[in-house]
Amino acid sequence: MTQANIQLLLTGDEIMSGDIIDSNSAMIADHLATLGLRPRKKVTVGDLLQDLINEMQQLSQQANVLIVNGGLGPTEDDKTAEALAQVINSPLCEHPTAIAQIEAWCQKLNYPMNDANKKQGILPKGVGILENTSGSAPGFYCEHNNCLMFFTPGVPSELNAMMTHSILPMLEKRFTNIEPHTTKRLQVFGIGESSLQLKLRKHIPHWPHDIDMGFRADYPQVEVKLTAHSKQAEEKIDSLTQQIKQVLTGHVIGEGDIQLPQNLVQLLTENKQTMTTVESCTGGLIASKITSVAGSSSVFGAGFVTYSNEMKTAMVGVSETTLEKYGAVSEEVVIEMAQGALEKSGSDWAVAVSGIAGPGGGSDDKPVGTVWLAWGNHSEIKTVKLFFPFSRQRFQDYVASAGLDLIRRELLGINEKPNYFPKA
Incomplete structure (x- = not known):
């Protein structure tokens, strides 16, 4: 045949x-x-x-x-x-x-x-x-x-x-006469399919005619798939993969089927460091993603779900004055959440999130989809305000993944801002 x-x-x-x-x-x-x-x-x-x-x-x-x-x-x-x-x-x-x-x-x-x-x-x-x-x-x-x-x-x-x-x-x-065939898959986070294609076509204009490129959205990640159909194409696919990684810089998680939580646990393990989470709007989803990875117990000892203001104070020491003055969804509160989680857990890294998942609860000043994230270590806490006007489930999933991604970037020393950050 x-x-x-x-x-x-x-x-x-x-x-x-x-x-x-x-x-x-x-x-x-x-x-x-x-x-x-x-x-x-x-x-x-x-x-x-x-x-x-x-x-x-x-x-x-x-x-x-x-x-x-x-x-x-x-x-x-x-x-x-x-x-x-x-x-x-x-x-x-x-x-x-x-x-x-x-x-x-x-x-x-x-x-x-x-x-x-x-x-x-x-x-x-x-x-x-x-x-x-x-x-x-x-x-x-x-x-x-x-x-x-x-x-x-x-x-x-x-x-x-x-x-x-x-x-x-x-x-x-x-089928003994199948043509030579090689497939490379790159897992990407923080940049959508259309932006991916435009960016790659712009920075790699002379695309090899014998290597196909495809995209598959597997929310919240996107897979870039390269397929070579000949021996000559197989010889080019590794160098093309490296070009793509350079173009997309910090957005590439890795090759194959690797997911953000798995990659982060690997990095923490390699660096002999630990992290903690303190979550409001994601309800423990960041911690759940981390602990879905086998061996995560060596890098993750505790997470805090502080959904109410009272629990933000009781569990991680957020000041009642800060909550009253700035509100739960604020830069000041997530900073104190992260600092409190670091102190309570003794971890090296922390990520904190507080936002409005919807569909209700928003305001003109803080519409549904608004979220503050804080991440860092005992020396420095960084913050960002993001806006993801998605369904409740998609909002929580993306915010949780962004929290993982920000710690991943710190461990890799990536200074470039991710694509999901607000444009200056």
Whole structure:
């Protein structure tokens, strides 16, 4: 087989109704891109058996690889195996390898296997099994209409493991003449997609014709993706990556999939330093982001959520006079919050935030979206007033990420102001 025609079939009423957003097709595409492959077509259907049968039959006639995602669970609405049985005219039966995998998973969780679990091992006769290292539902595969069909669970972590350990190696063997392909990903914070593109095109006007550039917003970060499709392009991609880092300076967090919290914990660890947080409008989200990283306990000992004025005074010693004179959302208050958190925790660094997340509570002087941040160490506290007129959730997420970013910049010695600061 010389050329891959890969198509995707996403299943589930919850996707069709909008209850969940389909992110699995993007994950599959990202995995395929590591081999220089990409899906040609994507179809989404609900859980109606006849719809599943029709699409499997039609897509298998068009494609030479079909990846079906979803419908492998233990409940009655999981009908993928039943649909395939009718498509390939093969009876459903207990698959010994699948049953053994499910039993092993249940034993690992110290959970007795029940009839619902066993349903996941009742598959069309003759299919091959794809190991699920992260969950109970075995994946499976078969050939039909000269099409290699893969059937994968809808749980993202399970799909991710199955793509990595089973499906990609099978595709790599099947398509032996894939063109040389290299992908570089840069994670960026604090500058939007349109500004990114303008900045890069301006400062790198002679863009290599054989390297594609793309952007993917994964709020609050943006991913810059470079793809080289030839040996000659592969030789240029490292130098182009360095050029981009120089143009974007402090906005680049790192390469690959690294996130702000992970990067900050790494930097604190490398510098043998610690930090604390004191939060009002973000309600502990900065601390939550830090502690989501394994090993963060070595650099983060305490955080303070001081939502009310009384708690700002009681927990981190903000003066009642300061609160009365300037209000909770003020430069003076966040400075005292940061100083108090440093003193109470004994940490090397602190970040403090106080703002108006909305949708109510704003004024002409301090509209919804206003936030004061203070950050620094025992020697110097810096401050900035920012305005993020977003939804409450997006406001909190961006403010929390900005707090992490400001400490990151201090640790790296980046003096240039980030793009999200107000223009002078």
